[in-house]
């Protein structure tokens with residue numbers, strides 16, 4: 001679905017441009033030689049070089065601004081308690097939406113800091129309380145040009161070096177004096193080390209900060225911030241002052257660092273970055289946006305430099321976020337991170353789908369980065385352990401293959417350490433959890449399937465129950481991230497399996513917290529959801545069971561490709577070849593097969609030949625609402641990685657024309673191999689600049705059906721993407737609401753009279769669902785609502801829904817949370833009548849009528865299926881992804897057919 005966007009199609013400096021790299025290509029589509037970061041192997045080598053041996057005592061490059069400044073702090077920082085959780089999640093992971101360029105609206109693009117500041121202030125109190133949260137200082141960030149602030153470096157790596165190694169003191173000196181522009185991540189690392197170790201936190205080195213031009217000082221400063229805030233006090237007060245003064249535009253890591261701290265403690269988390277939704281130019285903003293665009297960077301490369309050691313070294317400047325966006329989407333559709341033993345790396349697009357539910361969907365999902373603040377604390381602590389000096393410290397390694405130069409550790413000790421390390425990365429909230437986990441696993445190729453699975457399960461368990469675990473962790477000792485790791489492993493492997501890895505105090509603590517009666521905890525803590533989400537879900541029926549279901553792991557939902565296979569035959573085949581995953585037919589979708597476990601289906605022949613895809617049942621049902629017919633012109637307005645496009649195209653029997661629009665070239669590029677596997681020849685992917693793109697306007701009134709699978713919070717996918725709840729926040733929801741409304745309005749213009757418009761989200765929140773639908777109806781009198789529940793009921797007898805909308809819930813339907821509304825555009829005469837009535841009514845009410853009857857085209861399937869000449873001319877590069885099998889087949893089926901012959905897609909029998 002993600003077709004690399006051509007440079008000309010997107011203005012330079014636009015958000016997407018930034019995220020995808022200057023050349024407009026996504027990180028993944030870029031040949032390795034051109035990648036900004038070194039190829040994996042090279043990266044690893046570099047990491048090795050950078051990581052100081054323990055003997056050398058010189059920590060690696062991973063900066064650790066968050067480095068723990070002593071044990072006490074870390075705990076503090078990390079366990080901010082409710083505050084943190086509630087809103088921690090600072091910056092939204094810009095997810096998919098991030099790169100949308102124009103739609104974001106707002107001031108976020110440019111004013112990151114600014115918003116941040118404001119964000120901060122809102123939450124400031126929370127944070128502040130914990131530790132002084134530096135609220136005041138933030139505001140200043142907003143003022144300078146952030147374009148260049150990368151930040152990525154910051155995070156990362158503080159960890160390794162941090163503890164243990166005395167933190168490469170030598171490197172620090174350089175910060176202050178030299179040009180900072182270049183020394184980013186690496187330096188940071190060093191900072192981290194010093195401070196973190198708890199040794200008084202780099203007192204000596206700090207002074208140097210003040211000397212250099214701030215604009216360029218990145219990682220280093222960050223580190224320091226972290227310390228101050230996190231701890232809440234002590235934190236190198238002296239050095240801070242300087243931050244405010246320098247030009248922010250260039251300060252990368254530094255600012256970020258500070259953010260982290262704020263968020264961490266307060267949890268207001270990621271304030272700044274969220275704003276990213278806005279329209280402002282994101283191209284250059286690295287660090288600041290990080291929050292928001294974490295994903296992009298990550299994948300792309302600018303991404304979170306720090307954590308991935310290798311990233312830090314290469315030129316990061318340009319390649320930032322594009323892909324990030326994509327993450328979001330995948331997740332959503334995908335289902336979760338099923339198989340970590342599968343191919344890791346390459347196809348993230350699909351990953352979303354396979355791999356946890358982040359389906360990139362975060363993109364859709366979330367756009368915000370979560371609470372970093374606290375987590376850094378955890379990370380910091382975590383990081384510390386890497387150094388090796390700590391009692392728990394040791395390098396990542398597979399339990400089966402301990403390194404010879406270290407004392408042998410028990411299986412339990414190694415597993416705890418591994419989970420702790422992964423959490424240390426994920427809880428920075430820089431990247432979606434599935435991405436961070438995949439990244440970590442790729443860098444630990446020696447781990448076996450069991451190791452991967454156990455680490456992944458424990459990490460996801462922690463993300464699901466983070467708030468409660470943090471509360472439990474407050475009474476423990478040692479690094480916060482370690483306590484979280486122990487709790488996660490206790491839940492997934494059992495206490496017995498951990499015995500050898502814990503000391504007496506830890507064992508005693510675990511026993512104590514395991515006896516806590518959950519019923520005595522506040523609902524939001526028990527369910528581990530942030531307060532803002534608890535307030536919203538409380539308005540729904542049976543909120544407790546809903547939250548419980550959202551906190552359970554999802555099944556793996558597959559969809560049979562109706563162009564290539566029949567569900568029952570495929571089910572029989574899978575029961576024979578993969579019986580241990582217990583494949584069964586889905587209760588509602590006629591194409592669905594559900595399995596347990598996390599099979600690496602992308603290695604299966606049925607997947608490789610396009611006979612099956614990963615798709616949540618709710619997404620499959622959406623196709624029944626769109627009800628595509630052969631030969632029609634249909635628009636999938638937010639096609640993302642093509643999950644829904646695939647089924648729509650198949651139901652059209654690969655006839656007619658199916659436009660796959662999206663503002664994310666990276667996502668559309670990821671759809672490409674999927675389209676190819678599926679055998680579709682009627683899909684036309686088009687990267688649009690925004691919902692108001694000229695090519696969208698030229699299709700006004702032309703499409704029989706338009707699907708808007710809108711960018712949303714992704715709260716309905718928490719089973720697969722539990723980190724979303726920590727990455728989202730109310731401010732981002734408001735922005736999303738505006739984006740959803742704009743997209744819906746633009747998509748509506750494309751609908752031909754008599755045509756259908758379907759609006760869908762994978763959210764459970766009324767403000768993204770019913771409220772949007774009602775608002776749309778109120779402002780579009782030429783549209784009428786169709787009972788979506790009735791449409792589904794006609795196809796799925798066992799599916800009980802209350803109309804007029806479809807709202808699926810994991811606790812009731814076993815699907816992700818999902819919403820859909822169906823509207824139909826009145827035919828010409830009816831619309832005119834409605835318009836007149838509306839004008840009269842509006843005149844009475846004293847308001848302007850907004851009757852969007854700008855099309856004088858009647859709906860005739862055969863006429864509509866023809867591609868408007870102007871669109872064809874404008875889309876020289878937007879060819880169907882798959883080569884047309886034959887011209888005849890590429891022709892709209894309706895050409896030469898009567899409207900009656902164009903059968904409803906759902907009636908088409910599987911091939």
Ligand SMILES: C[S@@+](CC[C@H](N)C(=O)[O-])C[C@H]1O[C@@H](n2cnc3c(N)ncnc32)[C@H](O)[C@@H]1O
Nearest residue numbers: 103364638639640641642643644664691709711
């Ligand atoms: C929920 S995801 C779509 C998932 C996709 N339908 C699938 O099934 O894989 C939302 C998508 O909307 C896209 N998007 C965000 N803003 C947009 C805009 N203004 N116009 C079109 N698409 C947009 C995002 O890039 C993202 O891919």
